[in-house]
Amino acid sequence: MGGSSSRDQPTETSNSSFFTEDELRNLKSEYETGGMEKAKLLIQRKINDLENTELNIAVTGQSGAGKSTFINAMRGLDKDDEGAAETGPTEGTMEPTGYRHPNLPNVCLWDLPGVGTPKFPARKYLKQMKFDKYDFFIIISGCRFTENDVKLAKESKRLKKNFYFVRSKIENDLHAMRMERGDFNEEEELEKIRNYCNRNLQEAGIQSPRVFLISSIDLNRYDFNLLNNALEGDLPSIKKSIYILALPNLNLEIVERKKKELKKRVWMLASLSGAIGAVPVPGVSLGCDIAILIGGIIDFRKYMGLDDASLQRLAKMAGKPVEDLKAVVNSPLVGEITPDIINRLAWGTAAVVISVLEITLDIIPVVGSIFGAGSSFLMTYKLLTGVLDNLTVNAEKVVTAAFGTD
Numbered sequence: 001m002g003g004s005s006s007r008d009q010p011t012e013t014s015n016s017s018f019f020t021e022d023e024l025r026n027l028k029s030e031y032e033t034g035g036m037e038k039a040k041l042l043i044q045r046k047i048n049d050l051e052n053t054e055l056n057i058a059v060t061g062q063s064g065a066g067k068s069t070f071i072n073a074m075r076g077l078d079k080d081d082e083g084a085a086e087t088g089p090t091e092g093t094m095e096p097t098g099y100r101h102p103n104l105p106n107v108c109l110w111d112l113p114g115v116g117t118p119k120f121p122a123r124k125y126l127k128q129m130k131f132d133k134y135d136f137f138i139i140i141s142g143c144r145f146t147e148n149d150v151k152l153a154k155e156s157k158r159l160k161k162n163f164y165f166v167r168s169k170i171e172n173d174l175h176a177m178r179m180e181r182g183d184f185n186e187e188e189e190l191e192k193i194r195n196y197c198n199r200n201l202q203e204a205g206i207q208s209p210r211v212f213l214i215s216s217i218d219l220n221r222y223d224f225n226l227l228n229n230a231l232e233g234d235l236p237s238i239k240k241s242i243y244i245l246a247l248p249n250l251n252l253e254i255v256e257r258k259k260k261e262l263k264k265r266v267w268m269l270a271s272l273s274g275a276i277g278a279v280p281v282p283g284v285s286l287g288c289d290i291a292i293l294i295g296g297i298i299d300f301r302k303y304m305g306l307d308d309a310s311l312q313r314l315a316k317m318a319g320k321p322v323e324d325l326k327a328v329v330n331s332p333l334v335g336e337i338t339p340d341i342i343n344r345l346a347w348g349t350a351a352v353v354i355s356v357l358e359i360t361l362d363i364i365p366v367v368g369s370i371f372g373a374g375s376s377f378l379m380t381y382k383l384l385t386g387v388l389d390n391l392t393v394n395a396e397k398v399v400t401a402a403f404g405t406d
């Protein structure tokens, strides 16, 4: 895949690491000259990058097209929830407003005012919105294709920003067509609307536009997964990871993607364990670093949507009582994390034999020696792998309870 922005990025070794080839080589030489303590600095720096990188998503389009509703849906919020963007049939948002993701404050969705209103004629709009600060654009179009949609698309292109054209309220169109015609075929109609949008963008000089048909009130259907695929292909590695972790747990595919991203973090966190002054877990005979473990569990749990607030949001989205979702969760990891729980996990993993060879294979040739560096690494690696597997299984159960399996 790969859009224009990914070409500017240094090549990564593979999907299983955030490090580039050069960085891995550097990591190896740091280890060879300064041992684990020196290598850890580089790993820590990468973890800091993961925590501090911002992702700014601009959502733009005609007034009333459905920008605010889409942003709320992406954040897993209902329009009445605290902190939700205001929506409604009247001209709403008057200046760019950033909405931070409830779990990942570095992800910000920007609700830009409707273009083409008397207050914001298109030309003035493009200047005032400071287009440059955003990672990519989502242009939302409500129904008919307009001149302003084209202007927005062209401006994004001129600024070499990826843009994704989202045709919203699609379930409304389908509903109307279904009422009108007896021989209604949903897939055919969707394809017609896609072609219509594509043709208009092409006629305006956008060569390969990317068009997605979406319903913000039923985000899980239609082209939402396709939009995520496109973004996954276009964003540089760390931003991609952050984007995926910010998605609401709408389906099993999203949960699987999150697992893949979090797996890349396991060996990095494990490498940091056993630092000087680390507090060992009482009762766990092999050394391991309780602060790193607990931090990992809490973060992974949140990204997997299993903390209380995320479960509440998901239940609301699914229109089900939160108790129904909580009822399927069976994990010691969802309550308070105590040393005792870590101990129980450790007993569980005693039976799980993870050999060095099972650890993310492509990193082995470069930093293989780090993995042999001590039991503390292996123990933390085993525990966090177990944690991630356990949380994934539970997240899958929650998604299925919320939305079914299709």
Ligand SMILES: Nc1nc2c(ncn2[C@@H]2O[C@H](COP(=O)(O)OP(=O)(O)OP(=O)(O)O)[C@@H](O)[C@H]2O)c(=O)[nH]1
Pocket (backbone or CB within 6 Å): 061, 062, 063, 064, 065, 066, 067, 068, 069, 070, 086, 087, 088, 089, 090, 091, 092, 093, 112, 113, 114, 115, 168, 169, 170, 171, 172, 214, 215, 216, 217, 218
């Ligand atoms: N059926 C349906 N209605 C939607 C969808 N998206 C938005 N709406 C409705 O469309 C109306 C306008 O949506 P908003 O999200 O407020 O639109 P906006 O683009 O933010 O509008 P401005 O802030 O004025 O620029 C609201 O009544 C929404 O409920 C959708 O996917 N399906």
Ligand SMILES: [Mg+2]
Pocket (backbone or CB within 6 Å): 067, 068, 069, 086, 087, 092, 093, 111
């Ligand atoms: Mg709005």
